[in-house]
Amino acid sequence: MGTDNTRATDREDSRLFRMQALLKKAGAELREAKTREERLRQMLEEAERQREQIEALNRALAAANAQTGELMATLEERNEHLRMTNQQLSRANVYAAELVALVELKEEEIARLNKALAKANAQAAELIADRDLRMEELERLNRRLAEEVLERKRAQEEAASLAEQLRRANEQLDLLATLDPLTDLYNRRGLSRLLEGELDRSARTGSPIGVLFADFDDFKAINERFGHTGGDQALREAAMRLRQSLRGSDIVARIGGDEFMAILPGAGENDIDNL
Numbered sequence: 389m390g391t392d393n394t395r396a397t398d399r400e401d402s403r404l405f406r407m408q409a410l411l412k413k414a415g416a417e418l419r420e421a422k423t424r425e426e427r428l429r430q431m432l433e434e435a436e437r438q439r440e441q442i443e444a445l446n447r448a449l450a451a452a453n454a455q456t457g458e459l460m461a462t463l464e465e466r467n468e469h470l471r472m473t474n475q476q477l478s479r480a481n482v483y484a485a486e487l488v489a490l491v492e493l494k495e496e497e498i499a500r501l502n503k504a505l506a507k508a509n510a511q512a513a514e515l516i517a518d519r520d521l522r523m524e525e526l527e528r529l530n531r532r533l534a535e536e537v538l539e540r541k542r543a544q545e546e547a548a549s550l551a552e553q554l555r556r557a558n559e560q561l562d563l564l565a566t567l568d569p570l571t572d573l574y575n576r577r578g579l580s581r582l583l584e585g586e587l588d589r590s591a592r593t594g595s596p597i598g599v600l601f602a603d604f605d606d607f608k609a610i611n612e613r614f615g616h617t618g619g620d621q622a623l624r625e626a627a628m629r630l631r632q633s634l635r636g637s638d639i640v641a642r643i644g645g646d647e648f649m650a651i652l653p654g655a656g657e658n659d660i661d662n663l
Contacts, residue, residue, distance in 0.1 A: 406601050413644050417576060424565070431561055438554050445547045452540050456533065463529050466522060473519050480512045568642040570620055571627035579641035579649060586639070586653055598655030602630065604646035 484505060493501065566578030574582065590597045604610070604626065611619040623646065630648055631640050639651040 442550050574641035576643045596656045598652035600650040602648045607646040
């Protein structure tokens with residue numbers, strides 16, 4: 389019984405020692421986290437600038453749409469004028485037909501009618517010339533409208549491309565903020581987010597939650613013997629084995645240089661001791 393108590397005390401002292409080591413390194417980790425947050429802030433500012441560019445493009449699109457509306461109104465107005473011109477031509481043609489029907493009248497009346505017909509023909513020629521000019525202007529407006537539509541389509545495609553780039557940048561920022569780049573485990577930030585959720589769930593359901601700490605013994609010696617490349621490989625190997633030794637529902641994170649932490653949802657003290 390005394391031996392069991394001694395072992396329990398030794399385990400508790402060992403845990404306390406590791407916790408104290410974690411606290412000592414927490415300051416350095418906090419400074420590193422602030423540096424990462426500054427980089428993230430700069431990336432967010434760049435994303436905000438891109439969002440402002442998108443808004444500027446949207447405003448330009450709105451202005452282009454307004455100009456297109458004005459052009460369409462002008463086009464409708466000119467079409468109405470052409471319809472009136474055609475009506476005038478129709479009336480002139482009717483008038484000319486009536487004049488032709490009076491050819492059998494007296495010579496004086498025929499001469500007078502010929503003069504009136506000549507005048508009507510001159511007016512018709514002027515109207516036709518005016519119609520041709522208006523048709524040319526209408527074609528020019530149609531070309532301009534087509535160019536405006538093409539430009540608006542290009543602007544919309546550019547805005548969509550910028551929006552996609554912004555979405556990918558935001559996804560990359562979120563990924564960088566929660567993962568350790570060396571081991572692909574969660575980092576301290578990602579672990580904190582998940583731990584908060586697990587604690588809330590444990591408080592609601594009353595289920596236990598286990599926390600496991602692990603670190604390398606004499607990791608400095610590994611670095612000195614094999615260099616930082618060897619040390620990095622050792623850390624990656626340790627991360628892989630730690631993941632393989634735990635359940636799929638467990639959450640594993642690298643919280644320091646050679647320190648790891650795992651959250652074991654639903655695991656009690658006996659379950660952790662069995663590990």
